[in-house]
Amino acid sequence: MMPKRILLAVALGLIAIIAPLIAPNDYIVGTLARICLYATLALGLNIVVGFAGLLDIGYVAFFGIGSYIYALLCSPHFGLHLPFLLALPIVVVATALCGILIGAPTLRLGGDYLAIVTLGFGEITYLLLLNLDRPVNITNGPSGIIGIDPPAVLGYAASSNTQYYYLFLAMLALVLVASRRLQHSRIGWAWQAIREDELAARTMGINTMVAKLQAFAVGASFAGFAGALLASWQRSVFPENFLFTESINVLAMVIIGGMGSLAGVILGAAIIVALPEIFREFLSYRLLVFGLMLMVLMIFRPQGILVPRGARRGATQ
């Protein structure tokens, strides 16, 4: 069983590497880059929702915080121009701290209440990004922050979609390996034990508070990481990038692929990013079809497309 899976993974990896070379136009390369970026983000949410079973529907807040921290560190807004490889770890650590800060007071809450609190935090983050241009101009309000530095390593700055694609693919691979290692680590097993039965997990000696905080911190840091990448790609960030609907999109990526399954999450990201693009011909009808597809998909594959082995139950069942 194992060699087959590895073979498949290698084949898919190779396809991913040559994809931009056979893509008919730059637009498709851009879409592929977007899929990698959102897959990175979704893998972070998968840690919180898929592994630890904590329903977070304001996850995009961390994405936004990461984006804005990167934007502030690497743009003319404050006149700071930190190098990409220095700014990235700062963003990751800062968003992980935000995850702990937001997680700490809410972890007593179970299931859907946690979801509502995260929703509240998500909305508050968006509104703060929108309104923190007065009295002190931090976020520049609705006009966002522009002129953000592109990612540059050793003097080479990324500029074309193909370069961004390879950068994001490498980052996705990094996050994928991290997720896989976490899944089968002591912490990972603790998370999955909490998801299946919190009381039993605590009885077995797992410090559930610490484990949940770790899930929040790791999930948030992935989102911050993806946020920095988004800011460096768009070269600008706006509060509108981090609306509640975006949280729901990311959650949909995690769920329709098959919660807790890493391949499923990437498949989910590909579907959610690509579907509206595929239906672009129908232009104004594409979101209508997208909504319909979400319903149909859930009706026919309620557990997601790829059901992870050993995880028959979903979060907060």
Place this chain on the structure above:
Amino acid sequence: MDMIQMLPQQLVFGLALGAVYGLIALGYTMVYGILLMINFAHGELFMIGAYVGWAVLTWLINAQLGGLHPIWVLPMLLLMAMSVTGVLGVALERFAYRPLYTRGATRLGPLISAVGASIFLQNAVMLTQGARMKVYMTSLLFPRNWYVNIAGVRISALVLVMISVALLLMWLLNTFVQRTTLGRCIRSVAEDREAAAIMGVNVRQVISLTFLLGSALGGAAGVLVGLYYTQIDFFMGYSAGLKAFTAAVLGGIGNLKGAMLGGLMLGVIESLAVTFINPAYRDVVAFAVLILVLVFRPTGLLGESVPHANKV
């Protein structure tokens, strides 16, 4: 000093809006109480209610009311909107949610399906009605110079009607749920679905009935908000839905009285934030209060009443 003078006026607006939040919140809370599911498409039903009300009002005005006495216009709008959204809510449950929970999907499946339904309904309305906002000709129904002065606070006829209609509908629902046989069925299913089924309650019918009632109230709220703000668009369900859901949780989800209390409180809190802090931070304050309530009193103000609340 200026702020203090503004406060009573703002409180009246807050109560009017809060009553409507409560009306929408009832739909969330009833569905959650029975299915433990956040019906994300409920905000869209509210929006569709506003559109139905707008269409009927515009038609009536163009037809010179068609011989209808003006006093019957509002009941007519409410009736039409409530019928359409009620039926739509039942259809939504039948086709988008029931296939999921009868097949034993995870709790998140219906949530995503509801999100899909919400996106679908929003875009369906945008495509058929256009993206531009519609205007309610409220001033023909409730002229601006109809108001009463109470202790220096000007309360318009519209605001009075809004609050009374919302409270009347809440009272009707509460009486129905507490006093009738069908209402008892709803309560029994909310308490323990399996035991209710054993006792001969038709659970599927009760679920349909819950969606019918909740969605109809949402539609009525849509008409009231349309009259109040006079402008509606296909995106209005999003923030109203979010607020109403907040109200439901604030009062204690699954709890009808809690939804009403939560709605009124949220409206008042918002009006206080507008007066004393900054209108831009209205929603920040609303959500911050929600978080504080949940952190210190996780089951809401009046306590939750949902089946097996602890078995999350």
